Every structure is written in C-alpha cells, then in structure tokens.
C-alpha cells in the first residue's frame with residue numbers, strides 16, 4: 001500500500017481480489033478495518049528491528065556511503081496531523097483563536113531520525129512528542145534508542161537551532177559522537193561572545209559556482225557554560241549572484257549562517273561544516289516533504305497513538321526498501337531516465353493490472 005502510494009487502507013481493500021496476495025500471504029488480505037485494529041495493538045519494537053535489519057543488510061553489502069565523507073544522523077521534528085474534532089490519548093492540545101471564539105485543537109508531533117547518505121536518506125526511527133514535554137525531550141528519548149540500536153552508524157548528529165541544548169550535546173559526547181546545531185539565538189552568551197570575535201578574525205574566502213562564501217572558524221569558546229566543554233562556531237556569510245529572468249539584471253542575495261559544534265577543527269574543516277549544515281535543508285526536503293507530499297506520510301490511517309507510530313515505521317520500512325531497490329537494483333541507464341515516483345507508479349500498475357485481469361465478470 002505504501003510503496004505503491006495508494007494512500008489509504010480502503011484503497012488497499014479494493015485490491016483484495018488480487019491473486020498476488022494469496023501468493024505472498026498464503027491467505028486473504030485483511031480488511032481495512034482489521035488492519036487498522038491490528039495496528040492499534042501492534043508491538044512497534046518489531047518494526048524497529050525490521051528497520052535495523054534493512055540497515056545491517058545494506059551496510060554489509062557496502063551500499064551505505066555518507067555525504068562529504070561523513071556519517072551524519074539528522075534529527076528533526078514534524079507536526080503530522082491536527083483536528084478540532086478527533087482526539088486520542090496521545091494527542092497534544094493547543095488553544096486557537098477562531099472567528100467562533102477560542103477552540104481546542106488536537107495534534108500530533110513526532111521527532112524523526114534519518115541517516116544522510118549519498119544515494120538516498122535512510123529513515124531509522126520516530127518518536128512521539130508527549131503531553132507536557134517539548135521536542136527536545138522526545139528527541140532525547142529517540143536518540144538514546146538510536147544510539148543503542150545503531151551504535152556505529154554515524155559520527156555526527158545534526159539539528160536546527162532548537163537542538164543547541166546542553167543535555168543533547170552531553171548525551172552525544174557521552175557516546176563518543178559530535179553535534180552540529182544552528183546558532184541563531186542573539187540572547188545567548190555564545191552568540192554574543194562569538195560576534196565580538198568575528199571582526200578580529202580574517203575570514204577564508206571560498207567560491208563555489210555562483211556562491212561566494214566567507215568562512216569564520218572560531219574554536220575554544222567557553223561561553224556555553226552549561227555544556228562544560230569548549231565549543232567551536234563556524235559562520236558562513238554567503239553571497240549568491242542571481243540573474244533576474246525578466247529583466248536580465250544581476251542581483252546579489254546574502255545569507256548569514258552560524259553553526260555551533262563539538263567537532264574539532266583539525267578533523268573537519270569549516271567548509272565541510274558549512275556543507276553538512278546546508279545538507280540539513282536538502283535532506284529535510286527530500287525525507288520529510290516528499291514523504292508528506294507523495295507518500296501520504298501525514299495520512300491518519302487510524303487515530304490511535306500506537307497505530308500512528310506503527311504506520312510511520314511501516315512507511316519508513318517501505319521507503320527504505322523501495323529506495324534501496326531503485327538505487328541498487330535498477331540499471332543506472334534506466335534509473336537516470338525516470339524519477340523515483342515513476343517506479344512507484346509502475347509498482348502500482350503491476351499490482352492493479354493483476355486485480356483487473358482476475359476480477360470475475
């Protein structure tokens with residue numbers, strides 16, 4: 001259902017007459033209702049172990065290569081669904097001002113962990129944000145599990161500005177890992193400290209295509225007191241030259257980036273930190289936005305706390321297998337001619353065709 005982008009249990013139920021299921025399941029396909037009910041009581045650890053098995057197999061087959069020579073884990077929060085009407089025991093709540101007065105909105109938020117790889121992002125795990133906690137509390141729970149299941153899968157964890165927290169970095173350092181997080185809070189001592197130092201340092205100039213990058217790299221900063229470890233800040237002031245299509249005029253666009261990290265300067269260059277930092281956007285777009293736009297990631301198949309997590313993990317498994325298949329089994333020449341979505345459609349048509357030909361008149 002997920003790999004062929006059907007998008008609902010009812011759409012899957014339409015395919016029940018397909019002999020494909022008898023061959024593969026050695027029995028009938030369950031009804032939409034039964035599948036939903038089973039997912040509410042599913043033991044999700046089994047799905048996590050299945051995800052790890054896929055990772056281990058790909059690793060053994062040497063099919064996993066990091067980007068820019070690093071194995072990086074990206075952690076990010078995502079709001080998956082919201083409703084004024086439906087709620088469950090796992091729903092978060094917020095008060096929203098509407099034209100009809102204040103109303104309670106119910107919603108779900110998850111934190112996801114994925115490996116940034118050169119061929120495709122490998123989705124590893126997901127954790128629900130619970131009542132009364134923030135995203136970091138859920139992320140810490142997620143990271144502890146990921147560190148346990150995948151102790152050697154990554155060297156660095158990358159997160160947005162929210163992840164610049166002492167407890168997050170301490171957990172990583174305790175496991176021999178490093179963190180990179182966006183630094184943008186002007187009220188932080190670290191931000192003020194490092195901004196005072198930039199005018200004293202000569203930036204490195206780098207030109208990459210139409211982007212000119214001035215890089216500052218300052219190590220040994222002690223102003224993040226709660227971490228009790230010296231940190232390094234990399235700043236990238238980037239100027240991109242764009243040509244306006246209508247007027248043909250050249251325009252310059254500037255953006256200013258800062259990342260705080262525990263990665264030592266003698267091991268990883270400032271340029272690599274900036275590249276890894278920017279990768280977060282690319283991966284977030286590829287992994288999260290695509291999952292929602294094309295793979296029905298936000299669809300609530302069954303509104304129940306266990307079912308929601310179990311369906312996310314099933315989607316992770318389906319996408320990892322599907323992407324591994326497309327990038328490793330299909331001949332490069334054929335793969336280059338088509339998008340990933342094309343192969344999902346081929347999968348669906350193959351399945352659907354079999355149903356169509358076998359339907360009794």
Ligand SMILES: [Zn+2]
Pocket residue numbers: 086087088089090091092106107108303304305
């Ligand atoms: Zn709910």
